[in-house]
Amino acid sequence: MVKESQKGISVIEALVCMVIIGIGFVAMMQLSAYSIGAMDRSIEKNKMNFLSEMVLEDMIGDPYNASSYANISMGCTYSSSQATSLPTRKINKWKKVFSEDDFIKFNSGSGFKDKKPECASGDQKKTSVVSSSGRTQAKINLSTGKGKRKKFLGVILK
Amino acid sequence: MKKNTKGFTLAEVLVAVVIGVISVAAAFSAYNYYTKSYEAVSQKANVNSAARDALILITKDLRNAGFIGTSFLNANCENNNELKIRRELLSVRSKGYGRYGQGDLLTLWFVVSPEDRKQVTYTLHRKQNLNEYYLARDVRINPDGQNRGGCSAYNASFNNPVINEVLVSHVEDFQVILKDKDGKVLVPVCTASKTSSCGAEEVKVGNNNIVATSYGNMTRGQANAVNTHSADIYLTVRSPKEVYNNNRSFRIVNGEAGYGSNISVSADKYYRETFFASVHTRNLSIPQVPTANNAGSVGEGQGYNK
Numbered sequence: 001m002v003k004e005s006q007k008g009i010s011v012i013e014a015l016v017c018m019v020i021i022g023i024g025f026v027a028m029m030q031l032s033a034y035s036i037g038a039m040d041r042s043i044e045k046n047k048m049n050f051l052s053e054m055v056l057e058d059m060i061g062d063p064y065n066a067s068s069y070a071n072i073s074m075g076c077t078y079s080s081s082q083a084t085s086l087p088t089r090k091i092n093k094w095k096k097v098f099s100e101d102d103f104i105k106f107n108s109g110s111g112f113k114d115k116k117p118e119c120a121s122g123d124q125k126k127t128s129v130v131s132s133s134g135r136t137q138a139k140i141n142l143s144t145g146k147g148k149r150k151k152f153l154g155v156i157l158k
Numbered sequence: 159m160k161k162n163t164k165g166f167t168l169a170e171v172l173v174a175v176v177i178g179v180i181s182v183a184a185a186f187s188a189y190n191y192y193t194k195s196y197e198a199v200s201q202k203a204n205v206n207s208a209a210r211d212a213l214i215l216i217t218k219d220l221r222n223a224g225f226i227g228t229s230f231l232n233a234n235c236e237n238n239n240e241l242k243i244r245r246e247l248l249s250v251r252s253k254g255y256g257r258y259g260q261g262d263l264l265t266l267w268f269v270v271s272p273e274d275r276k277q278v279t280y281t282l283h284r285k286q287n288l289n290e291y292y293l294a295r296d297v298r299i300n301p302d303g304q305n306r307g308g309c310s311a312y313n314a315s316f317n318n319p320v321i322n323e324v325l326v327s328h329v330e331d332f333q334v335i336l337k338d339k340d341g342k343v344l345v346p347v348c349t350a351s352k353t354s355s356c357g358a359e360e361v362k363v364g365n366n367n368i369v370a371t372s373y374g375n376m377t378r379g380q381a382n383a384v385n386t387h388s389a390d391i392y393l394t395v396r397s398p399k400e401v402y403n404n405n406r407s408f409r410i411v412n413g414e415a416g417y418g419s420n421i422s423v424s425a426d427k428y429y430r431e432t433f434f435a436s437v438h439t440r441n442l443s444i445p446q447v448p449t450a451n452n453a454g455s456v457g458e459g460q461g462y463n464k
Contacts, residue, residue, distance in 0.1 A: 011170050018177060025185060032192045039199045043206050050210060054436040061388055061438030089341030093390070093436070103432035104394070105409040107425070112409050 044118050045144065045151075048125075051098060052140045052153045055127060058090045059138045063157040066136045070129035074098050076119035098125055122147030129157075201397040201429055205328075209395045209433040212293055212325040216264070217437050219278050219295075220389050223248055223266035224441030248383045248442055249348045250334045252417075256282035256291045258410075260419040261332045275300055280325075282332055293329045293393065297321040330430065331394040331419050333412045336439075339387040343417050347386060348379030386442045391435045392418070400427035 009017075059069050068087035078099035083089040096102065099119070105112035124143045129136065139154035166174070224247040247267040255261035263281040277298045282291040297320050336344045369378050376384075392412035405425035412418045412432060423430075 008166075011173060014174065015177070018181065022181065025188075029188050029192065033195075036192065036195050036199050039203055043199075043203055046206065046210065050213070050433075050435070054434070057436055057438050058388070083341070086339060086341040089337075097434050100432070102411040103392070103434070104430050105411060107407040107409075 041145070045149070047117070048142050048144060048151065049153075051094075052125070052142055052151070054097065055094055055125075055140050056138060056153060056155045058094070059127075059129075059157055060155065062086055062090070063136065066129045066131070066138060066157050069127055069138065072127045074125040076116075076121075076123060094125075118144075120146045197399070198401045198429070201399055201401050202431070205395050205397055205429065205431055206433075208326045209393055209431070213391060213393060213433055213435045215295065215325065216280055216391055217435050219266055219280075220391075220437040220439055222268065222441065223278075223439060225268045226441075246380070246383070248336070248386055248439070249379070250336060250346075251348065252345075256332065257289060257330060258419070258421045258423075260421055261291075261329075262334045264334045280332070280334075282329055285327075290327070291329050292327045293325045293332055295321070295323040295325050297323075326393070326395055328396045328398055329393065330396055330423070331392065331410050331412055331421060331432075333390075333392040333418050335390040335392075335413045335417055336382070336386045337388050337390070338382075338385045341388075343414050344382040344386060345417060346379045347382040348377070383442070386439050389437045389439055391437065392432055393434075394430060394432040397429040401429040402427040 055069075059066060062069075065087050068085075069091070072091055072094070074095050076099065078095050078101040080092050080095065081088065083092050098117075099114075100117050101114055104115040106115055122143065123146065124141075126141045126143075128139045128141065130139070131137075136157045137154055138157050139152055142151040142153075143149065144151075247269070249263075249265040251263040251265075255263055261282045263279060266278045268276040268278070279294075279296045279298075281294060281296075283294045284291055299320055336347050338344050369376060369381050390413070394410050394412060405427055407425040408423040408430055410419060410421040410423065410430070410432065
């Protein structure tokens with residue numbers, strides 16, 4: 001007969017223990033995955049910040065045509081329009097840069113394709129220009145993460 | 159006394175071993191996967207960080223390029239008209255630099271006084287004994303050492319570079335596209351009249367090297383320099399370490415059609431990204447503001463750099 005003090009752990013107990021450790025391990029992995037994802041999202045957000053500065057810089061360079069840059073909406077794809085003036089050329093450039101058209105192309109096996117940035121339905125980049133009391137302000141509104149994350153950047157043009 | 163001789167059964171040991179092996183394999187596989195993911199994202203973050211830092215510096219220099227010191231007109235050399243110096247403040251030499259021979263050389267000047275200038279250049283330099291290139295920012299004080307516009311020659315003792323700065327490693331392409339106030343590409347933009355620093359396209363413009371402008375005769379590169387309104391910068395960087403599991407071939411297409419690069423990269427496992435910045439070159443164009451030679455009022459529509 002085995003004394004109570006000499007008993008070991010049963011297989012059931014060991015399995016329960018392993019399940020608990022496994023849950024902890026999976027949680028750690030989830031945390032790791034989330035932190036890696038957060039780094040990646042941070043890079044994308046950083047890129048958006050710089051590109052929004054590009055938009056405002058272009059408006060600063062052409063303050064007397066500010067109204068031409070108002071209400072420009074840029075989605076996930078690039079479609080150029082005929083450019084005949086500074087504003088239309090700049091706007092075409094924004095669309096091209098935001099969709100990273102032509103920068104890097106990779107061979108997908110059936111020809112070269114654009115390496116597109118992360119862009120989901122609901123993601124948007126939109127400009128607005130407000131003039132009042134002789135002062136003109138420009139703003140860009142960036143929505144990323146399917147429109148969940150919003151950022152506004154503005155500047156006084158003149 | 160009866161000894162306790164009861165241990166685990168064979169079945170229990172086998173079950174424990176199988177579960178243990180599966181757990182260790184899962185842990186190892188997950189660790190391996192996350193380590194690779196972390197490495198890939200870290201490479202991406204490092205490339206982004208280095209390239210953005212470089213672009214911030216280039217942007218700042220381009221915004222300030224063409225700075226002319228307030229004491230400029232006090233001395234009677236390089237002449238009493240700052241327009242003559244304005245054409246000498248920016249230059250882009252195309253397609254000759256970097257791993258694929260399509261990178262640009264950007265040269266900017268800052269004029270503190272007629273006798274003192276700072277020259278900043280951005281271009282791709284090769285790492286010794288490696289087929290790798292880095293973007294360098296070289297700063298020189300009065301590098302010409304020659305008489306210019308009636309000023310005495312710069313002192314040779316100030317001819318040495320003062321800063322050679324490595325900005326980004328593993329750069330694959332660097333393009334600078336300059337545009338005028340209508341957003342049209344300006345080519346060539348070359349400030350010096352020397353062929354060695356201008357590039358072949360500057361020397362020959364049709365059959366005529368000199369174009370007449372309202373500011374006097376200039377080379378076409380000089381005439382374009384004073385009309386520069388904005389600059390688009392493209393910088394393509396690759397990761398120092400391999401990131402992808404399989405080989406991928408790339409094509410790098412930067413700039414405007416006909417004025418940029420088109421590079422085919424043979425298949426490898428590196429991550430590549432192109433970074434872009436647009437700069438309004440505030441100081442470079444001819445300002446419509448009162449100066450000693452051009453006094454008058456400034457109305458709306460005559461804004462600076464229009």
